[in-house]
Amino acid sequence: MCLPEQKDKKVATYINSFHRGHPSSDDIMDGILENFPTDSFEIDTYFMDTKRNPSQEHIKQIAEELLDTIKTKNPDILLVSDDNAIKYIVKPHLDELTMPIVYCGVNWTDKEYDLPPDKVTGMLEILPVADMLFTMRSYYPAMDKLLFLSENTTTSRKEQLLLDTLFTRTGVIVTYELVNDFEEWKKVFKEANENFDIIYLPTNGAIKGWIRDKAINFIKQCIQVPVVTTEDFMMPYAVFGLTKVAKEQGLWVAETAKKILAGSTVEDFPVTRNKQSTYWINRTLAAKIGFEADSALVNKSIILNE
Numbered sequence: 001m002c003l004p005e006q007k008d009k010k011v012a013t014y015i016n017s018f019h020r021g022h023p024s025s026d027d028i029m030d031g032i033l034e035n036f037p038t039d040s041f042e043i044d045t046y047f048m049d050t051k052r053n054p055s056q057e058h059i060k061q062i063a064e065e066l067l068d069t070i071k072t073k074n075p076d077i078l079l080v081s082d083d084n085a086i087k088y089i090v091k092p093h094l095d096e097l098t099m100p101i102v103y104c105g106v107n108w109t110d111k112e113y114d115l116p117p118d119k120v121t122g123m124l125e126i127l128p129v130a131d132m133l134f135t136m137r138s139y140y141p142a143m144d145k146l147l148f149l150s151e152n153t154t155t156s157r158k159e160q161l162l163l164d165t166l167f168t169r170t171g172v173i174v175t176y177e178l179v180n181d182f183e184e185w186k187k188v189f190k191e192a193n194e195n196f197d198i199i200y201l202p203t204n205g206a207i208k209g210w211i212r213d214k215a216i217n218f219i220k221q222c223i224q225v226p227v228v229t230t231e232d233f234m235m236p237y238a239v240f241g242l243t244k245v246a247k248e249q250g251l252w253v254a255e256t257a258k259k260i261l262a263g264s265t266v267e268d269f270p271v272t273r274n275k276q277s278t279y280w281i282n283r284t285l286a287a288k289i290g291f292e293a294d295s296a297l298v299n300k301s302i303i304l305n306e
Contacts, residue, residue, distance in 0.1 A: 010261045012036065012043045013075040015066055015089060017082035017105070019049045022205050023233035024246045028081050028105055031250020036258070044073065050084045051206045054153055063088040071096060077257050081105040081249070083155055086113055090120065100266045102257050104249035107155055108162045110271065121266050123252045124273045125244065127230040129163065129200070131277070132242035133170040136198060136226055139291065143226075145173050147192040147199045149185070151206035152178040159202065172198070182209040186218055193224040201229045201237055212236065216306060223288050232278065236306040239291055241280035248276045282306055 014032060018025040029045070036043050046069065048062050067089055070078060078097060080086060082105035090101055091113045103110075103122035110124060137143055146167065150156040160176045167174040175196070179185045185207055192199050204210050216236055219227070229238040256269050279301035281293055293301070 009040060009042045010077070011073070011075040012041060012077045012079055012257060012261075013070055013073055014043055014045045014079040015048065015070075015081070015085045016045065017048045017080070017084040018051045018205070019047050022051060024203075024231060024244075025081060025105065027246035028250040028253075031247040031252075032079060032081075032254045033250075035251055035254030041258075041261075043079075044075070048084055048088075051151075051153065054206060059084065059088055067093055067096070075099055076261055077102065079103070079253055079257055081253075083107060083158065086110070086115075087154065091115070094119065100260050102253050102260070102266075102269075104253045105246075107158055117270070118265070118267050121256065121269045121271055123249050124271060125249065126273045127202075127244055128242045128277045129230055130166055130170050132228055132230060132240070133167075133172065133198075135242065135297070136228060136240060137171065139293075140197065140226065143172060143197045145175070145196045145198075147188075147196040148174055148176045148202070149188055149192065149199055150176075150178055150202040151204060152180050153206045156202065180208060182207055182211065182215070185210075189219070190222045193222050196225060198225055199227045201227060201234050203231055203234060204237075219285065220288060223285060226289060226291060227285065232280065235280045235282055235304050237285075238280075239282055239285045239289065240293075241278075241282075243278050243280060244274055245276035245278060248274050278302060280304060 016025055016029055020026065046066055050059055076099060078099050078101045080090060080103045086103055086106055101120040105125050106122060107125050156178050177188045179188060219237055226240060227238045229235060229241045230243050232241065232243040235241050260266060281301045282304045284306050
């Protein structure tokens with residue numbers, strides 16, 4: 001009896017700009033891996049670890065190593081998440097990368113990379129900052145001065161360049177503080193509660209020396225104004241969040257990649273953006289500043305008692 005001929009599995013290489021353990025990129029990666037059945041596909045995963053190791057020396061070395069790996073393996077498709085994989089591997093080496101490329105996690109725009117639409121497509125990460133601020137303005141109509149307090153990384157510096165127009169549209173005057181370590185963060189946060197109307201905490205992954213419980217206790221001691229975020233893993237430190245659903249991006253990458261591997265072209269999938277979001281309220285911190293959400297907001301929010 002003749003057995004049916006086994007078809008070779010399609011091979012994908014996935015480059016994660018960060019490290020296993022960073023919540024948002026973990027969700028993206030889980031979406032990718034869960035949607036690539038191992039009986040039909042082989043997927044190799046690599047980490048650039050550029051959030052914990054942001055030095056140019058490390059980034060250059062890991063980018064060179066991973067480029068060699070990609071060229072040696074020559075996968076059927078290359079998947080990447082977040083800006084650094086695009087900036088340091090894809091963009092400078094487009095001529096050497098012969099396979100189709102699908103990305104996600106690139107913040108706000110990919111125009112700076114000038115990626116060819118017949119070879120590269122992806123899902124941009126658009127954070128629901130404007131909707132978050134409009135929601136808070138309904139409770140704090142005199143809200144005027146906003147502090148953007150984040151880590152000192154490629155992504156945060158990119159956001160600083162891109163967000164001025166958005167903040168102007170929402171009627172706030174923004175000041176940016178990008179810090180390197182937890183002690184610096186604490187100093188800025190404490191002063192911000194005395195000088196600003198609202199504090200936006202995008203992320204903390206690259207802030208050296210961050211200790212979760214100490215950060216929560218420090219915030220409880222110092223908080224005087226609304227602290228907001230667009231990342232679910234930052235909700236222990238915020239009063240209110242309107243957050244992206246990072247896994248949405250990984251699921252889209254996997255579905256798109258499978259269709260390309262099945263015969264569709266990259267150009268069949270124009271660059272798109274994420275659409276899903278989730279409301280959050282940290283009831284403990286809300287009580288500290290007397291923030292009382294109405295029933296409509298409460299009913300659609302995840303309630304955190306941190």
